[in-house]
Amino acid sequence: MRALALALLLWVAAAPASATVDAWPALFDVARVAADDALNIRSGPGTDHEILGTLAPDARGVEVIETSRDGRWGRVNAGEGTGWVALAFLDRRPGQWSGAIPPLAACFGTEPFWQLETGDAWRMETPEGLVFDTPAPALVGSPSHRGHFAGAVTTENTGWTLTVLNRACSDGMSSRRYGFEALLVRMAPETRLWSGCCTLAD
Incomplete structure (x- = not known):
């Protein structure tokens, strides 16, 4: 019993540290x-x-x-x-622990080219022009996967969902590296998926 109590004590003591990696x-x-x-x-x-x-x-x-x-x-x-x-x-900068909502600045992709600014507003553009510009929703984290996040907006004609995964990503056009992969889905008139990377830098 003493060994079990000691193990539980050590687990409780370690929990805050693991939560703020x-x-x-x-x-x-x-x-x-x-x-x-x-x-x-x-x-x-x-x-x-x-x-x-x-x-x-x-x-x-x-x-x-x-x-x-x-x-x-x-x-x-x-x-x-x-x-x-x-x-x-x-x-x-403080507040950047594993599982915290990342302060994304933008997500983007190539073939086709697209960019989504993710600051105070979500503003998506493609080479054809502005797709939407709407107040930013709150990203939420997954309770079961610490590095998974998502947010959604509704525009006049459709809905959009952004999923962000905390894993290595390449823009496919250079040797630059990023730490977030992005999946952007449009719901209508037909479902369409854009993929790319996200950055924290402005």
């Missing part, structure tokens, strides 16, 4: 970089790798897709590909 990708702000300097983006996780670009000393809302194995470097999108920045010079 950091989510990836996540937004960061550049910090501890001098005003006349910049944060290097490198081709690999280490100072011996080539510099691909830089982040301004006051850059905000930097999307880090994943970390290096040692947790000291973060992968970011740079140009048409990705690079690595030292996490010692980035501050993680």
